[in-house]
Amino acid sequence: MALLGTFDLAGGAGEPVDYRRVLASHGVARLAPLRVDVAGRVLETTIGAGGTVRTIVMREASPGRVDVEVTGRAPGDRARRGLLETARHILRLDEDLSDFYALCASDETLSWVTTGAGRLIRSPSVFEDVVKTICTTNCAWSATVRMADALVRELGDAAPGGRRAFPGPEAMAAAGTEFYREVARAGYRGPYLLTLARDVADGRVDLEALADPELPDAEVEKRLLALPGIGPYAAAHIMLISLGRYGRLVLDSWTRPTYAALCGRPTADRAIEHQFRRYGRYAGLAFWLRLTENWLDRET
DNA sequence: CGTCCAGGTCTAC
């Protein structure tokens, strides 16, 4: 393992970052090839970087400082810069959440957020988060884990140390329908995943372009909904965890009852949206944080 | 053993 570099834990405007809150930010951050150890303050993943594949380990070695280490021999300067950039991208460290924190500060149910929550881990590519989100739909979490594990194990490139990266669209497009049916056991999602991978690999669909801040949220949502297997839940989820577009609420069979338990009674979707309207473009993030406030407790 | 349903979506009315 070679030390690539060290980050100060601070947001785009210098706002605080609670590393354990980042690691426990959402469930998809625990799918292969990512591994999180919240108590140990470690995030590990394997990424492809310009033809080479490396496992990177991001550890809060001392308060407010994250060491980034990499498996294998020390990379060259160019690869080193690329890996560090990807690490910052995954941790969303350049995002400025100070406007959001200002809104939270005057809300007694969310003022705790301002100590460094709200930064959601994202994958190196939008493609990876889109595929994983499709794997969360209409199935138990164990099935989502099984599908993601199979994709990485069977289709991902290996890094020094033996761990594998998430497969790119080309590798997923090259896998046969039998792989999705018999190995990933993706069921009816198999054709969705295969179609998506082919469209991205062939250039008919550009998912990475959705990160372009010039695109309006409505246009991004429209393009996501046009993808196979992506409906309102999945579009909102991808916009939240991958694209930093927090305006939509993720409403699904986990968030609805979780919010109902918080309120003591069920609330209609429209009413929930109304209750978070004051957060504007951060409404979805505010809702998500209300639901996950206790996620650090369950880690310890 | 059958039925239900889990971090939904698609198609057909």
Place this chain on the structure above:
DNA sequence: GGTAGACCTGGACGC
């Protein structure tokens, strides 16, 4: 525009 049924899979239930 809104709603019913079908849909892969496999754990969790009730009988």
